[in-house]
Amino acid sequence: MATDFKRNNLDKSLSPYLRQHLDNPIWWQVWAPESLAEAKRTGKKILVSIGYSTCHWCHVMASEAFSNKEIADYLNENYISIKVDREQRPDIDQYFMAFLIRTSGSGGWPLNAFLSPDAQPIAAFTYIPVERRYGMQGMIEILKAVKERGQGIEFSPEEWQPNFRNHSFDEIISNIIARTDTQNGGFGNGQKFPQCSTLLFLLSHYERYRQKGARDIIIRTLKAMMTRGLQDHLQGGFFRYCVDAKWTIPHFEKMLYDQAMHLWTYSWAYSVFKINDYLDVINGILKCLDETFLEDGLYISAHDADTHHHEGETYLWSLGELERVLTDTELKELRKRYFISRQGNYEDKIHLVERNYFKRSRLEEKLLTLRRKKPQPFADRKIITSWNALVGVGLIMAYRATGKDTLLDKATSLFSRLTNKHYANGKLAHSSLNGILQEQEFLEDAASLLLLATYIEEERADAKE
Numbered sequence: 001m002a003t004d005f006k007r008n009n010l011d012k013s014l015s016p017y018l019r020q021h022l023d024n025p026i027w028w029q030v031w032a033p034e035s036l037a038e039a040k041r042t043g044k045k046i047l048v049s050i051g052y053s054t055c056h057w058c059h060v061m062a063s064e065a066f067s068n069k070e071i072a073d074y075l076n077e078n079y080i081s082i083k084v085d086r087e088q089r090p091d092i093d094q095y096f097m098a099f100l101i102r103t104s105g106s107g108g109w110p111l112n113a114f115l116s117p118d119a120q121p122i123a124a125f126t127y128i129p130v131e132r133r134y135g136m137q138g139m140i141e142i143l144k145a146v147k148e149r150g151q152g153i154e155f156s157p158e159e160w161q162p163n164f165r166n167h168s169f170d171e172i173i174s175n176i177i178a179r180t181d182t183q184n185g186g187f188g189n190g191q192k193f194p195q196c197s198t199l200l201f202l203l204s205h206y207e208r209y210r211q212k213g214a215r216d217i218i219i220r221t222l223k224a225m226m227t228r229g230l231q232d233h234l235q236g237g238f239f240r241y242c243v244d245a246k247w248t249i250p251h252f253e254k255m256l257y258d259q260a261m262h263l264w265t266y267s268w269a270y271s272v273f274k275i276n277d278y279l280d281v282i283n284g285i286l287k288c289l290d291e292t293f294l295e296d297g298l299y300i301s302a303h304d305a306d307t308h309h310h311e312g313e314t315y316l317w318s319l320g321e322l323e324r325v326l327t328d329t330e331l332k333e334l335r336k337r338y339f340i341s342r343q344g345n346y347e348d349k350i351h352l353v354e355r356n357y358f359k360r361s362r363l364e365e366k367l368l369t370l371r372r373k374k375p376q377p378f379a380d381r382k383i384i385t386s387w388n389a390l391v392g393v394g395l396i397m398a399y400r401a402t403g404k405d406t407l408l409d410k411a412t413s414l415f416s417r418l419t420n421k422h423y424a425n426g427k428l429a430h431s432s433l434n435g436i437l438q439e440q441e442f443l444e445d446a447a448s449l450l451l452l453a454t455y456i457e458e459e460r461a462d463a464k465e
């Protein structure tokens with residue numbers, strides 16, 4: 001049956017992200033050979049808009065530019081518009097992200113790439129407002145400018161990838177140290193991302209060379225991440241990243257791969273430094289995984305930043321609300337542990353940021369119980385193979401740090417369930433939703449699953465000796 005390109009066809013997709021755009025007046029198409037062929041047949045340029053279901057700025061653009069009738073009419077007349085879930089198609093996302101970074105110097109989502117009719121990239125942007133603001137061009141302005149542009153360019157991501165082989169190990173360490181925020185922890189002076197891979201690299205370096213500078217960076221950063229606004233101090237687990245240099249206010253989405261990487265990082269750090277507070281963080285991540293991500297033995301992808309189209313609404317408190325639900329003694333204790341003020345720290349509300357690190361107590365459990373009664377953010381229930389395998393690796397690292405056999409058992413059970421559910425007909429599926437497997441195969445899934453299998457085998461072999 002031929003595709004009707006004069007309608008929104010996202011109802012054909014299982015992706016939670018794509019289905020969030022079903023009500024847009026834009027004639028969205030899925031990424032498919034037929035969509036690309038239609039652009040070539042009609043000579044229309046292509047908009048490829050890439051995001052994921054729990055991305056705050058993706059929601060903003062969906063409610064602004066992509067719900068605007070003037071913009072929709074212009075796109076429908078002049079473009080073939082394609083929506084892509086970056087979590088289902090990391091290959092497409094990686095290609096256009098490389099182009100975006102190459103042409104603009106930075107990346108992010110939503111990722112909006114404009115292509116020639118033969119699918120060569122012309123230009124790429126992240127969030128685009130309806131009208132010119134924030135120093136950015138408006139959507140219609142960009143659409144008209146791109147329409148008049150010539151053909152796209154042939155772009156190969158491999159041509160501009162940094163070649164770390166040209167740098168010595170000492171140079172890499174020096175570059176990391178030079179980017180360190182010595183006041184607030186982390187790297188850089190703007191938004192703060194956890195950068196767990198960098199921390200794991202530094203942990204490996206410190207274990208081998210015992211360099212004090214590396215130790216100080218790791219401990220300072222881990223403390224900032226666990227005490228400030230990045231960690232969910234009631235549930236455990238971590239939000240995506242913080243929008244300020246002092247780790248105060250996060251984007252409130254919770255991603256499965258972040259929990260896995262934090263579990264790996266804090267587990268290894270505990271093994272190296274024996275700082276007992278890290279054990280509390282590890283237990284908090286495990287609690288978060290079990291209570292909010294685990295479904296039928298596998299782990300779902302993410303929880304949204306927004307509730308009812310308001311970012312962080314589930315996680316924020318007003319002072320009046322806290323005064324109503326807590327006793328005077330509890331409120332006094334809360335003020336001792338957290339920065340509490342009437343004006344709040346985010347849009348007149350309070351996001352809990354610790355004064356110093358404290359073990360969770362009945363006070364946090366009481367607030368968590370109350371928070372669970374609030375409307376909860378949307379959960380993306382895709383099961384992604386590589387992310388689940390990464391959780392398994394985190395469980396192995398937590399087992400190595402704590403010696404708890406239950407963690408090794410959980411990692412082994414996770415591996416078995418993944419292979420039983422996601423390996424079929426000689427293919428390893430990238431993801432599934434409601435038991436339906438995604439057809440694409442990606443190397444990262446096989447590599448992550450192989451790493452998990454290797455670690456499990458190592459631990460089982462050690463146990464036999």
